[in-house]
Amino acid sequence: MCVIAGPAAKRAEAQGFGKCRTTFSITRSMFSDAQLAALRTATVNKAMVTKRANGDVDVPARAVVAATRFTAHDLSDLTLSYRHGDWFIVD
Helix, strand or coil, X not given: CCCCCHHHHHHHHHCCCCCHHHHHXXXXXXXXXXXXXXXXXXXXCHHHCEEXXXXXXXXXXXXXXXXCCCCCCCCCCEEEEEECCEEEECC
């Protein structure tokens, strides 16, 4: 996860949130077992995704379709960027 979230994780670390490996384990513990299982099979409603002119993609939390209910507090909106052949969370 820290690789995928690399750009955003580096920004958060610079803002004083700590290293990704530490903060990710805290974030993971905020989800129930049912929510974690649902995320493994979750999909994204592409109609709710916005592509920016620079190629980045904005994915609102409400676009996540999963077997378990998530609130806006559980998931947040994010921006993905395609870099060096892989997608990364940048915001």
